[in-house]
Amino acid sequence: MTETIIDIAVQLAPAFGTTLWLSLVSLVFAIVLSLCLATGLAARWRAVAWMIDVCINVPMVIKLFVCFYLIRIDANWCAVIAIVLHQSAFAASILYGGLKEVPHELEDAALTTGLSRTHTFFLIRLPVALRLVSPALVLQAVEIIKNSSTVSLIGVFDLTASVEAFQNRTFAYTHGFVAAAVAYAILTLPLMSLGWFWERGKLRGSPR
Amino acid sequence: MTRPSFIPAATIAAAILLLAITVDSSRWEALAQARQFFLTAIINTFYFSLAGASIGLIGGSLLASCRLVGGWPGTLAGALVMLVQALPPLLIILGCYFALPELLGLTVTPELAAVIALGSISSTYYCEAVRGAVAGVDPLQWDAAITTGLSRRASILKVILPQALPAAVPAIGTTSIVVYKLSTLLYPLGIQDFFRAAVLVNNHVIDPVLIYSLVTLFYYTTCKALTAAISQLSAAYVAKSAGQPSQTAPLTGV
Numbered sequence: 527m528t529e530t531i532i533d534i535a536v537q538l539a540p541a542f543g544t545t546l547w548l549s550l551v552s553l554v555f556a557i558v559l560s561l562c563l564a565t566g567l568a569a570r571w572r573a574v575a576w577m578i579d580v581c582i583n584v585p586m587v588i589k590l591f592v593c594f595y596l597i598r599i600d601a602n603w604c605a606v607i608a609i610v611l612h613q614s615a616f617a618a619s620i621l622y623g624g625l626k627e628v629p630h631e632l633e634d635a636a637l638t639t640g641l642s643r644t645h646t647f648f649l650i651r652l653p654v655a656l657r658l659v660s661p662a663l664v665l666q667a668v669e670i671i672k673n674s675s676t677v678s679l680i681g682v683f684d685l686t687a688s689v690e691a692f693q694n695r696t697f698a699y700t701h702g703f704v705a706a707a708v709a710y711a712i713l714t715l716p717l718m719s720l721g722w723f724w725e726r727g728k729l730r731g732s733p734r
Numbered sequence: 735m736t737r738p739s740f741i742p743a744a745t746i747a748a749a750i751l752l753l754a755i756t757v758d759s760s761r762w763e764a765l766a767q768a769r770q771f772f773l774t775a776i777i778n779t780f781y782f783s784l785a786g787a788s789i790g791l792i793g794g795s796l797l798a799s800c801r802l803v804g805g806w807p808g809t810l811a812g813a814l815v816m817l818v819q820a821l822p823p824l825l826i827i828l829g830c831y832f833a834l835p836e837l838l839g840l841t842v843t844p845e846l847a848a849v850i851a852l853g854s855i856s857s858t859y860y861c862e863a864v865r866g867a868v869a870g871v872d873p874l875q876w877d878a879a880i881t882t883g884l885s886r887r888a889s890i891l892k893v894i895l896p897q898a899l900p901a902a903v904p905a906i907g908t909t910s911i912v913v914y915k916l917s918t919l920l921y922p923l924g925i926q927d928f929f930r931a932a933v934l935v936n937n938h939v940i941d942p943v944l945i946y947s948l949v950t951l952f953y954y955t956t957c958k959a960l961t962a963a964i965s966q967l968s969a970a971y972v973a974k975s976a977g978q979p980s981q982t983a984p985l986t987g988v
Contacts, residue, residue, distance in 0.1 A: 575741065576745065579742065583958055586915075587929065588929065591946060591949075596942060674822075675823075679922065699832040700833045703825070703832065706825055710821050715816075715820050718820060
């Protein structure tokens with residue numbers, strides 16, 4: 527039994543690294559892009575609203591295949607582009623929801639103290655909105671890890687692909703599935719519980 | 735709440751116009767030979783989405799009622815929901831096809847695996863939708879129901895659920911769109927849904943620009959149409975739910 531576990535762990539270790547790398551790189555780019563997109567939404571730029579609309583309504587796999595067949599670059603970077611486009615659209619609309627929740631009085635107060643509109647947005651409105659929606663944004667990071675599994679379809683050797691290879695070699699389907707499930711749970715469960723406890727702590731902390 | 739926007743309609747019209755202008759007739763004719771294939775694939779897509787959503791709704795209501803009852807069924811249902819949501823949908827779909835036959839000792843066809851996988855993934859989302867709506871009911875309603883001498887069971891069935899269910903309709907609708915998008919992940923099972931059909935036709939015709947533009951346009955248009963239909967429906971239900979604020983849509987996507 528222990529031998530099987532060690533065998534599977536050795537098989538999956540490089541692929542685990544690939545999934546982790548993909549998720550981390552996508553996370554960094556998605557944070558930057560979603561901040562830009564949310565700012566654009568708040569500034570009522572039609573083009574940004576259009577892009578987010580398209581990115582949310584087209585399934586992740588389609589974006590992945592479009593990137594893979596039409597841009598024709600390295601599969602790893604296709605994966606990053608597709609994940610970033612997909613997740614930052616969702617994160618930006620969550621963030622925009624937070625921006626709309628920020629009370630107008632805060633903004634008015636900041637403007638009266640003589641801050642410019644740009645400063646008011648980046649120093650007052652955005653930080654308050656980020657604090658409001660941070661649990662939901664943490665759950666979006668979980669979505670990045672989960673959606674990174676689809677990249678196995680374009681030949682990136684991530685956890686899902688390596689489990690398939692393992693299963694095809696040893697025919698130990700259940701073992702492979704459980705191993706992959708454990709590996710993904712190691713990545714996602716801590717983040718999910720962070721998001722949930724953050725949400726609950728915020729509910730308890732707020733006077734409402 | 736949201737103003738009707740001309741952006742989606744304009745996007746679809748512009749895309750169709752662009753395709754009509756830039757693509758010459760020989761490329762359309764190559765595609766037109768596969769029209770029967772595409773038609774079956776579209777029917778398959780809707781069939782699997784509908785089956786997954788129906789099973790998900792049943793499973794989700796069961797899970798949500800377990801969580802409402804509390805005790806060990808509640809803990810079990812909670813753990814199940816957490817576990818399924820921690821795993822990537824693609825892994826669950828592959829697991830249903832490869833690992834289920836070993837666990838259950840029976841043959842699982844790709845179609846059965848697909849429906850089971852879609853159902854189990856979506857049931858967790860439906861469960862959260864129903865639970866969110868129940869949590870949205872004013873706590874004073876619980877107190878009032880208990881004070882009038884109703885049992886817990888009666889207060890759930892007669893007081894809480896009638897108020898909660900109309901408020902759950904928007905979230906249930908958005909979850910159904912998630913199921914529709916999830917059906918694209920059935921690709922590795924070999925089920926001929928629209929996405930897989932397009933990939934196969936592309937392998938034959940080799941015209942990725944045209945075919946993937948069409949696929950993108952198809953999913954964008956259908957998702958927009960479904961969203962519009964569901965927001966119409968939920969507007970009617972939310973109006974019925976006696977001023978309950980509608981549950982915010984779960985912003986998860988595939």
